[in-house]
Structures are given as structure tokens and as C-alpha cells.
Amino acid sequence: MTEIHKGLAGVVVDTTAISSVDPESNSLLYRGYPVDQLAERCVFEEVAYLLWNGELPNADELAAFQGRGRSQRTLPDPVVDAVLALPTTCHPMDVVRTAVSVIGAHDPTAEDPSREANLAKSIRLLAQVPGVVALDQRRRRGQDPIPARDDLKFAENIFWMTFGEVPDPVVVKAFEVSLVLYAEHSFNASTFTARVIASTLSDLHSAVTGAVGALKGPLHGGANEAVMATFAEIGSADQAAAWLDAEIAAKRKVMGFGHRVYKHGDSRVPTMRAWLGRLIEHYDRQDLLDLYVALEDAMTARTGILPNLDYPTGPVYHLMGFDTPTFTPLFAAARVVGWTAHVMEQLASNSLIRPLSSYDGPARRDMT
Numbered sequence: 468m469t470e471i472h473k474g475l476a477g478v479v480v481d482t483t484a485i486s487s488v489d490p491e492s493n494s495l496l497y498r499g500y501p502v503d504q505l506a507e508r509c510v511f512e513e514v515a516y517l518l519w520n521g522e523l524p525n526a527d528e529l530a531a532f533q534g535r536g537r538s539q540r541t542l543p544d545p546v547v548d549a550v551l552a553l554p555t556t557c558h559p560m561d562v563v564r565t566a567v568s569v570i571g572a573h574d575p576t577a578e579d580p581s582r583e584a585n586l587a588k589s590i591r592l593l594a595q596v597p598g599v600v601a602l603d604q605r606r607r608r609g610q611d612p613i614p615a616r617d618d619l620k621f622a623e624n625i626f627w628m629t630f631g632e633v634p635d636p637v638v639v640k641a642f643e644v645s646l647v648l649y650a651e652h653s654f655n656a657s658t659f660t661a662r663v664i665a666s667t668l669s670d671l672h673s674a675v676t677g678a679v680g681a682l683k684g685p686l687h688g689g690a691n692e693a694v695m696a697t698f699a700e701i702g703s704a705d706q707a708a709a710w711l712d713a714e715i716a717a718k719r720k721v722m723g724f725g726h727r728v729y730k731h732g733d734s735r736v737p738t739m740r741a742w743l744g745r746l747i748e749h750y751d752r753q754d755l756l757d758l759y760v761a762l763e764d765a766m767t768a769r770t771g772i773l774p775n776l777d778y779p780t781g782p783v784y785h786l787m788g789f790d791t792p793t794f795t796p797l798f799a800a801a802r803v804v805g806w807t808a809h810v811m812e813q814l815a816s817n818s819l820i821r822p823l824s825s826y827d828g829p830a831r832r833d834m835t
């Protein structure tokens with residue numbers, strides 16, 4: 468009988484040199500470096516450089532790389548027009564998905580599959596997606612757009628374009644850590660989507676557009692905003708256990724918990740959790756931490772299922788002032804690096820991704 472690998476669980480479909488996720492040791496390495504070390508010591512652009520090029524940049528390489536990205540931050544007019552033309556009733560991830568597609572349609576090198584062209588497109592996309600996310604949050608609030616600045620680091624510029632100010636360094640660092648942790652995670656659903664699309668020899672923007680769609684779902688990146696919706700529904704720490712009992716009884720999944728690969732805890736959670744603690748102090752929001760801890764404790768006690776990265780990141784982005792539907796677009800802004808690194812890796816050693824299925828429909832029959 469054919470063995471079915473539902474959801475491709477446990478199936479190894481290819482090799483990758485970009486990152487390694489080891490569920491046994493709960494470790495995540497980007498090109499060999501532990502991600503917690505990168506998160507503490509690097510700016511986001513260094514990590515992007517590492518993931519794309521295989522090595523960390525020296526000071527000159529970093530400066531040149533940052534200059535290249537910063538000079539491309541301003542959104543082309545057709546992209547601004549496309550964002551502003553979309554209804555504010557649509558989800559912000561729909562805006563990101565559309566914008567990536569429009570950026571691709573206007574890119575004169577869109578169909579050039581060389582690594583050099585794909586790297587240039589990746590750098591441009593990474594420079595421009597934050598502008599889309601910031602523009603969209605602002606228009607939904609009835610605020611005018613704020614032009615990008617080329618004197619700010621990647622993380623700082625996102626705050627600037629969204630809020631018109633760069634917050635305290637502890638807030639910027641917490642955000643930068645979240646972006647580093649979100650940048651890459653091997654063959655997750657959205658990255659695999661990008662690789663499937665790239666494997667047909669379609670273009671990089673098509674692969675990223677598809678990846679954005681995959682990330683949107685609450686079983687994947689959409690969980691970070693769902694966590695905040697959960698907190699809003701629960702209200703306060705003393706309600707957490709009763710709320711959870713009802714969810715479990717109704718057999719509903721609790722967002723921000725569980726992981727396909729990590730069964731003993733997500734390797735990125737301790738780092739993000741520590742920064743959440745610092746932000747709780749900075750913003751004086753012990754009530755939010757109490758709720759966070761109460762739900763985690765109740766979930767662990769009742770199911771043994773541990774939080775994933777989206778659990779601490781939801782409240783982190785909330786404290787920073789981002790609107791809840793903007794959380795997954797921020798995840799996307801960071802994951803552009805991982806998606807495009809995988810597209811380039813796929814193309815360097817391509818084989819069409821096309822699994823088999825086992826038919827269980829009606830037996831052969833003739834039309835009458």
C-alpha cells in the first residue's frame with residue numbers, strides 16, 4: 468500500500484545550506500551561526516547579507532550593502548498607487564501580496580533568472596516591502612505617508628515610516644531581534660511555496676507573491692496577530708485558564724502554540740521572550756505579561772504544547788504600537804530574505820517540485 472505523508476510531515480525533500488533547524492537540540496543556525504548570537508550582536512542587514520551570501524560582511528561590505536538597500540527605499544509611484552487603490556477592508560497581507568506583484572511587474576529585470584539579477588531584485592524587494600507595510604498602516608489610520616530615510620538602519624526606518632519617530636534604543640533592538648528571528652526558517656510552508664514556484668522556472672517576484680499568500684494563514688505567520696486577538700478576547704490573566712478550557716473543549720487550536728518541527732519548544736522563543744520582558748518594563752505593562760504567562764502556564768499544564776515564535780512576537784509588536792493586522796506583514800518584511808535566499812538556492816540546483824498523490828475518488832466508470 469502506498470505510504471501517504473500527509474502535510475509532507477517528516478519528509479526531507481532537498482538539501483539546504485541556508486539554515487538548519489534541529490528539533491532535538493532546539494537549535495536554529497543561519498549558515499552555521501546560532502540565531503540567538505546573531506540576534507544579540509548583529510543589525511538586521513548583516514543577517515540578510517549572511518543569508519544571501521553565506522558569510523557575514525566585513526565593515527566595508529556591510530556599508531556598501533546598506534547603502535545599496537537604503538538608496539532603493541522609496542516606493543515607485545505605481546506601487547504607491549496600487550496600495551492606495553486597494554480597499555481598507557482587505558487584509559494588510561493582501562496589500563503586501565499585491566504590492567510585491569506590482570513591484571515585479573514594473574521591474575525591468577523581472578525575467579532575468581541569473582543569480583546576480585535575483586540578488587539585486589531581492590535587495591530591492593527587502594528595501595521596499597517595509598514602505599508598503601508602513602504606508603498601509605498609515606492610510607488605514609487616515610494618516611499621510613512618511614517618506615523613507617536613507618540615514619536610518621532597516622529597523623529604525625520602519626518605525627520612522629510608520630510613526631514618524633524612532634523610539635528608544637531598547638525598542639529598536641527588540642524589533643531588530645524579532646526581524647532577525649523571523650528572517651529564515653528552512654522549508655516552512657511559505658518558503659516551500661516559494662521554492663515550488665521557483666522550481667517551475669517562474670520569476671522571483673512570483674515566488675515571493677505566492678509565499679506571502681502562504682504566510683498569511685493563521686497556522687503559519689498569521690498566528691502572531693491571532694495571538695493578540697486571543698489576548699483581547701481573554702481580557703485579563705485571571706480569565707486565561709477558563710478561556711483555555713473552553714477552547715480545548717471546543718477542540719479549537721490556540722494560536723501561537725505548537726510547531727511542526729519543534730516538539731520541545733521553539734528555539735527562538737527564549738530570545739524573543741527575554742526582549743518581551745524588557746519591553747514590558749519599558750512600557751510598564753505588567754498586566755500584559757501576566758496574561759501572557761497565565762495563558763502559557765495553563766496551555767503547558769493542560770496540553771504540554773509550548774509557544775512558538777509568534778507567541779512572544781504578537782505582544783512585542785503590540786507594545787511597539789503597530790496595529791494588530793500589521794504584525795504578519797512585518798513578519799513578511801523580514802522573511803523576504805529567507806524566501807529569496809531559497810529561490811536562489813533552488814535555481815542553483817533545480818528540479819521541478821512535483822509530488823505524487825494517491826487517488827481515492829470513484830473507480831473508473833463510463834459516461835452514459
Ligand SMILES: CC(=O)SCCNC(=O)CCNC(=O)[C@H](O)C(C)(C)COP(=O)(O)OP(=O)(O)OC[C@H]1O[C@@H](n2cnc3c(N)ncnc32)[C@H](O)[C@@H]1OP(=O)(O)O
Binds near residue numbers: 690
Ligand atoms: C512562525 C510560525 O509559523 S510558527 C506556527 C504558528 N502557528 C500557530 O501558532 C497555529 C497554532 N498551531 C498549530 O496549529 C499547530 O501546532 C501547527 C500547525 C503549527 C503544527 O501542527 P502539526 O505539527 O501539524 O501538528 P498537529 O496540528 O497535527 O497537532 C498535533 C496535535 O497537537 C494539537 N495541537 C497542536 N497545536 C495546537 C494548538 N496550538 N492548540 C491546540 N492543540 C494543538 C493538535 O490538535 C493535535 O492533537 P490531536 O493529535 O489530538 O489531534
Ligand SMILES: O=C([O-])CC(=O)C(=O)O
Binds near residue numbers: 652654655687727
Ligand atoms: O518552520 C515552520 O514551519 C514555521 C516557522 O516557525 C517559521 O516559518 O518561522
